[in-house]
Amino acid sequence: xxxxxxxxxxxxxxxxxxxxxxxxxxxxxxxxxxxxxxxxxxxxxxxxxxxxxxxxxxxxxxxxxxxxxxxxxxxxxxxxxxxxxxxxxxxxxxxxxxxxxxxxxxxxxxxxxxxxxxxxxxxxxxxxxxxxxxxxxxxxxxxxxxxxxxxxxxxxxxxxxxxxxxxxxxxxxxxx
Amino acid sequence: xxxxxxxxxxxxxxxxxxxxxxxxxxxxxxxxxxxxxxxxxxxxxxxxxxxxxxxxxxxxxxxxxxxxxxxxxxxxxxxxxxxxxxxxxxxxxxxxxxxxxxxxxxxxxxxxxxxxxxxxxxxxxxxxxxxxxxxxxxxxxxxxxxxxxxxxxxxxxxxxxxxxxxxxxxxxxxxxxxxxxxxxxxxxxxxxxxxxxxxxxxxxxxxxxxxxxxxxxxxxxxxxxxxxxxxxxxxxxxxxxxxxxxxxxxxxxxxxxxxxxxxxxxxxxxxxxxxxxxxxxxxxxxxxxx
Numbered sequence: 524x525x526x527x528x529x530x531x532x533x534x535x536x537x538x539x540x541x542x543x544x545x546x547x548x549x550x551x552x553x554x555x556x557x558x559x560x561x562x563x564x565x566x567x568x569x570x571x572x573x574x575x576x577x578x579x580x581x582x583x584x585x586x587x588x589x590x591x592x593x594x595x596x597x598x599x600x601x602x603x604x605x606x607x608x609x610x611x612x613x614x615x616x617x618x619x620x621x622x623x624x625x626x627x628x629x630x631x632x633x634x635x636x637x638x639x640x641x642x643x644x645x646x647x648x649x650x651x652x653x654x655x656x657x658x659x660x661x662x663x664x665x666x667x668x669x670x671x672x673x674x675x676x677x678x679x680x681x682x683x684x685x686x687x688x689x690x691x692x693x694x695x696x697x698x699x
Numbered sequence: 700x701x702x703x704x705x706x707x708x709x710x711x712x713x714x715x716x717x718x719x720x721x722x723x724x725x726x727x728x729x730x731x732x733x734x735x736x737x738x739x740x741x742x743x744x745x746x747x748x749x750x751x752x753x754x755x756x757x758x759x760x761x762x763x764x765x766x767x768x769x770x771x772x773x774x775x776x777x778x779x780x781x782x783x784x785x786x787x788x789x790x791x792x793x794x795x796x797x798x799x800x801x802x803x804x805x806x807x808x809x810x811x812x813x814x815x816x817x818x819x820x821x822x823x824x825x826x827x828x829x830x831x832x833x834x835x836x837x838x839x840x841x842x843x844x845x846x847x848x849x850x851x852x853x854x855x856x857x858x859x860x861x862x863x864x865x866x867x868x869x870x871x872x873x874x875x876x877x878x879x880x881x882x883x884x885x886x887x888x889x890x891x892x893x894x895x896x897x898x899x900x901x902x903x904x905x906x907x908x909x910x911x912x913x914x915x916x917x918x919x920x921x922x923x924x925x926x927x928x929x930x931x932x933x934x935x936x937x938x939x940x941x942x943x944x945x946x947x948x949x950x951x952x953x954x955x956x957x958x959x960x961x962x963x964x965x966x967x968x969x970x971x972x973x974x975x976x977x978x979x980x981x982x983x984x985x986x987x988x989x
Contacts, residue, residue: 539718539726540705540748561706561749562739584737585804586890597777597806603736604807605729607706608751651802672889673801 546610550575551619559606566590568606569616577617577646581675588674591647592616598654598673617646620653629653632691638683644676652688660696664689703746712757712837715864718750720839723861726750730758730773730812733804758811758866763788768830768870772811776823777802779810788872790989791898794881795826798896801889811865814847817857820918824851825898826881828915828925830870838863851922877902877911878987880978884970893918895967897974901933903982909933914975916950919967920957926950929975938983946979947972 540561547556550573559568569592570578581589583602590601593615620627626634629652639645648671655662655670662670667688676684709715719726725747729735732753738744752758758773763784770779776796779785785793799805799813799822813823814834827847834850836843836859847868850858859865873879879900885891896917902910912930917923929950936942951968958964981987 539721540707540750542703542705544706560704562704562744564736564740583740585733585800588801588803591803598803599806600803602740603733603804605706605732605736605749605751607708608729608732608753610708654802670802673803 544607544610546607548609548612548614550614551616561605561607563606564602565592565604565606565609566601568609569601569614575616575618579643579646581643581647586675587644588647588651589644591650591674593650593654593657596654596657598651598670600673615650615653617649620649627653628694629656629688629691632687632694633684636683636687636690638679638687640678644674648674648676648684652691655688656692656695661692662688667692704744705748706751707748708751708753709755712755712864712866715750715752715755716837716839716862718748719862719864722748723838723863728752728815728864730809730815731775731807732812733800733808734812734816752864753807753809760867761785763872766872768872769835769867770810770870771867772815772865773809774811774867775807775809776800776805776813780805789826789830789870790873791826791829791879791881791900792823792870794879795822795883795896795898798822798881798883798888798893804890810868814850814868815857815859815865817851817853817855817922819854819920819922820893820896821923822881822883822893822896822917824923825896825915825917827868827870828923829879829898829900829913830873831913832871833869835866835869836860836863837866842866844869848924851924854921873900874902874911878982879989880981882974882978884974894963895919895970895974896923897971897978899975899978901979901982903938907937908935909938909982910935914950916954916971919954919971924957926953928953933979938979940980940983943976943979943983944972947975950975 543558569575579589581587585600585603592601594612729749729751758771760771762769768788776799779796813821832847833844881898883893884895898915900913912933914926914929929946932946
């Protein structure tokens, strides 16, 4: 009889990490737990699987800002984040902006100042502006420009957006 | 998605190093992920393991000490920008950090990741070079420090061994009375890869001569580097507009010598002179403000 153990080949490598990862996080105030693929983007999990369609995929590589969400108070591109990285985080998408009382002042201001045309970039702009005003309630024009510099709009133009964010900031902090 | 790719998050440096020791070749460290995710989307990562080190506390610190500044590999560019102590201790790095990507990217992208990616156009690298930075590497075998110049071995290539992690960077703390700047030429201000970037740190004595001179150039040569011949030309001589242009000419000459003539040379060899002159003119005419 042949002895196979001499030809048993390389020992199977210990495989660290998992192909499917269990995560728990809060989205728009509600706790969620789900299983995600190791390489799945946060954008895919949020938009594709949880159905928060306000978070758009534009370029998919961090250039356009259409997928901007707020994670632990900071604006980030959901396309450049792994879903697994959301574990334990507090996530806000555009669906979490309004309240039973109505639209968020930023959303109202975008409507009032005609800052929405096709609407594809709008949720991303809103989330960038939201993160700015949380951190800095009375930003200068320069600061607004800088905060929105990671978001592209290809139809409305930026003037209306700037004016809308400034108006919302004044409305939310009248003592400016 | 799937196809054998795995994910694990380390909660301590020790755990991260143990995971690197197990299979360093097949493991991709993820600090912010802004480069890794683009590669993943392109299909450049098919298997192996993503090791998420973004929450390792040892890699998230900024320590400003008397002679040096230590910045953990997983400190984000937003954190560098917002850190009050760095305004005096490492202002060139702070200014360079503000030119990277967009707010969304700066909120996750890390200093260690920018150095690990080793792009010729990385904005943090020329700044780190004028701060005389060293890269701190660790594996279960031990720690080592390498000057950033010798860490960078080519475009997107560096001296990190497969089982090592970049733990952080050690910068020389900027002394008093220095002038500095970081300038970048790109297609636009946000979300733009540098076509050229230049970091400058000098000290002028009472007779108007430059004592300490450090000039680093990026996006122009295979790896960003200090331009030592230009530094020597500027050192110890009274600063004048003539000397500035002479040094600028030498800088362009050095750039072409190191990078060869390329399609962009006609533009870059003029633009790079403008960068050096623009960074030093305020020092010459006394209009410099930090």
